Amino acid sequence: MTLYFLDFVLLSIGLYALVVKRHIVKKILGVAIMEYSVNLFLVLLGFKKSGIPPILTKDMDFETFIRTAVDPLPQALVLTSIVIGLGTLALMVAMAIRLYERYGTFDMDEINRLRG
Amino acid sequence: MSALLPLFIAIPVFSAIFILIIGKFDKKHFPRIWSILTSISLLVILALVWGKETIVHEMSGWKPPFGVILVKDYLAQLMLLITNGIASLALIYSFSYIKKYEDYLRFFTLFLFMLAGMNGVVLTGDLFNLFVFLEIASIASYALVGYGVDAEELEASFKYLILGAFASILILFGIGMIYAVTGSLNMADVARFLLEINPDGSNKSVLMVVGLFIVGFGLKAGLVPFHAWLPDAHSSAPAPISVMLSGVLIKVLGIYSLVRVFYNMIGMNPIISNILIVMGSISMVVGALMGFGQDDIKRIFAFSSISQMGYVVVGIGIGTPFAIIGSLFHLFNHAGFKSLLFLSSGAIERCRGTRKLSELGSLREIMPVTSGVSVIGSLSIAGVPPFNGFWSKLIIILAAFSAGYIWLGVLLILTSFLTLAYYLRFQKNVIFGELTSNTRNVREAPFAMLMPLIILAIFCLFVGIFNGWIIESLIIPAESVILNQLGYISSVLGI
Numbered sequence: 353m354t355l356y357f358l359d360f361v362l363l364s365i366g367l368y369a370l371v372v373k374r375h376i377v378k379k380i381l382g383v384a385i386m387e388y389s390v391n392l393f394l395v396l397l398g399f400k401k402s403g404i405p406p407i408l409t410k411d412m413d414f415e416t417f418i419r420t421a422v423d424p425l426p427q428a429l430v431l432t433s434i435v436i437g438l439g440t441l442a443l444m445v446a447m448a449i450r451l452y453e454r455y456g457t458f459d460m461d462e463i464n465r466l467r468g
Numbered sequence: 469m470s471a472l473l474p475l476f477i478a479i480p481v482f483s484a485i486f487i488l489i490i491g492k493f494d495k496k497h498f499p500r501i502w503s504i505l506t507s508i509s510l511l512v513i514l515a516l517v518w519g520k521e522t523i524v525h526e527m528s529g530w531k532p533p534f535g536v537i538l539v540k541d542y543l544a545q546l547m548l549l550i551t552n553g554i555a556s557l558a559l560i561y562s563f564s565y566i567k568k569y570e571d572y573l574r575f576f577t578l579f580l581f582m583l584a585g586m587n588g589v590v591l592t593g594d595l596f597n598l599f600v601f602l603e604i605a606s607i608a609s610y611a612l613v614g615y616g617v618d619a620e621e622l623e624a625s626f627k628y629l630i631l632g633a634f635a636s637i638l639i640l641f642g643i644g645m646i647y648a649v650t651g652s653l654n655m656a657d658v659a660r661f662l663l664e665i666n667p668d669g670s671n672k673s674v675l676m677v678v679g680l681f682i683v684g685f686g687l688k689a690g691l692v693p694f695h696a697w698l699p700d701a702h703s704s705a706p707a708p709i710s711v712m713l714s715g716v717l718i719k720v721l722g723i724y725s726l727v728r729v730f731y732n733m734i735g736m737n738p739i740i741s742n743i744l745i746v747m748g749s750i751s752m753v754v755g756a757l758m759g760f761g762q763d764d765i766k767r768i769f770a771f772s773s774i775s776q777m778g779y780v781v782v783g784i785g786i787g788t789p790f791a792i793i794g795s796l797f798h799l800f801n802h803a804g805f806k807s808l809l810f811l812s813s814g815a816i817e818r819c820r821g822t823r824k825l826s827e828l829g830s831l832r833e834i835m836p837v838t839s840g841v842s843v844i845g846s847l848s849i850a851g852v853p854p855f856n857g858f859w860s861k862l863i864i865i866l867a868a869f870s871a872g873y874i875w876l877g878v879l880l881i882l883t884s885f886l887t888l889a890y891y892l893r894f895q896k897n898v899i900f901g902e903l904t905s906n907t908r909n910v911r912e913a914p915f916a917m918l919m920p921l922i923i924l925a926i927f928c929l930f931v932g933i934f935n936g937w938i939i940e941s942l943i944i945p946a947e948s949v950i951l952n953q954l955g956y957i958s959s960v961l962g963i
Contacts, residue, residue, distance in 0.1 A: 376626075390640050397644060432596070444630070447626045455623075466623055
């Protein structure tokens with residue numbers, strides 16, 4: 353339970369950075385932190401204390417395997433989600449560089465030509 | 469027959485990669501022609517699977533609760549028709565429009581990736597798979613919104629990117645919660661579990677999932693508290709991309725996902741229904757009011773998209789069969805007339821060099837075809853009979869009254885008057901009105917840009933006249949899928 357709570361704290365830190373900070377790079381970091389916290393949440397779902405890798409070998413009893421092995425599905429999901437997050441992050445950073453070329457600033461409050 | 473379903477995703481992906489490779493040798497003609505052929509081949513495949521029964525394809529032969537499945541039912545069929553039809557028209561339009569830009573290859577590659585992602589979202593029967601395809605479509609659309617790399621375009625794209633990434637994170641969080649509660653990711657299997665543990669919709673974890681999904685998919689759909697990205701992104705994107713965003717993307721990633729998740733998976737209950745009605749009616753009114761103050765014609769259309777999506781969400785929230793029919797019909801019609809309006813705004817911008825209401829005028833004399841079709845488009849969206857928008861709005865309004873929401877019906881009627889008013893303002897300033905600037909060099913748009921416009925105008929009139937036939941053959945089957953949760957579970961899992 354503590355782990356889930358700490359994970360939620362991480363999510364809140366990311367949300368704080370995304371909403372409050374005006375610097376573009378800090379906003380990007382906020383998105384990245386939120387993404388990691390959700391990935392961590394997915395990993396925690398499959399986590400078991402002193403669990404074994406989910407590989408069934410011949411000399412293993414099926415019942416103990418079910419009881420002790422961690423859930424492999426969230427790990428597979430997190431791998432996919434990390435790759436997707438990497439793509440988004442790369443695009444965000446590229447966008448930030450282009451924005452700096454056009455506006456000469458990283459301050460989101462000064463990047464406001466679109467209004468209304 | 470079911471082996472055809474993966475082609476909806478595979479064909480655009482492979483042809484996007486093919487364009488990047490072959491395009492090195494022929495940068496100009498090959499990407500344009502190949503992408504049009506791709507989208508038309510998708511329509512041909514859709515005609516082949518156009519059938520009576522639900523088709524389920526098990527990827528790699530794994531049975532439903534374990535493997536990823538693709539499901540084509542009547543709702544998916546309707547959405548596939550909208551997606552691929554509008555995409556073909558937008559690609560034909562791009563044939564001339566793309567001459568504005570230097571780089572042809574990446575435009576069509578990203579376009580086809582976006583199309584593949586949206587087809588995937590429509591077809592998939594697996595929650596995590598839904599998230600993956602949603603991200604493919606979203607990331608391609610972030611890049612396409614900023615395709616012109618001007619200051620305003622980059623700004624719009626960055627705002628869209630930050631909010632879109634936030635929405636995706638919330639959706640992933642919701643999917644994780646669903647997995648924690650049910651231990652499954654297959655939508656039909658999850659629905660079966662939730663019917664047992666959460667029959668009255670009071671389970672706390674499921675309520676949290678509902679909240680996460682409403683914010684996540686609501687952001688993707690541009691509903692009002694979460695609409696900040698939409699007017700910027702729609703007005704800054706190239707015209708064919710505005711069409712895809714407004715005509716297809718917000719519907720598939722937002723409304724379709726909401727409907728699929730809430731009706732077929734979680735199960736509708738009064739809490740969700742009230743939230744959707746309130747959000748829908750706020751979007752409807754705020755979008756229409758904001759549409760008044762704009763000077764840029766693409767921003768007017770963008771705010772009107774928010775307003776019209778409000779109508780659709782209200783109908784979905786009411787949840788009677790009649791209201792759902794109205795919503796789906798309005799969704800179908802909105803894809804037609806809003807695409808028509810955005811495409812005509814692209815033609816106007818290309819020929820007149822501006823999109824400002826105050827600088828345009830008397831288009832009727834210099835661009836007769838474009839102005840004619842945009843009159844048809846704005847009459848349709850304002851709900852003037854016999855065009856298609858009238859019938860769908862009428863059905864939603866009648867459904868609101870017959871379900872006992874009197875104030876809601878009054879609000880719907882008032883909003884459609886507002887819509888009529890700001891589209892009359894658009895017509896008065898752009899199509900009629902007086903000439904305001906030098907128009908000596910202005911010609912009509914080229915044929916490749918006019919053809920999709922004419923096809924969509926005929927579509928608006930045709931659907932308006934033969935509305936009964938369209939509703940009977942397309943909309944009612946889709947409505948029966950939405951309202952039959954048990955039928956969805958049994959047809960997908962085969963039990």
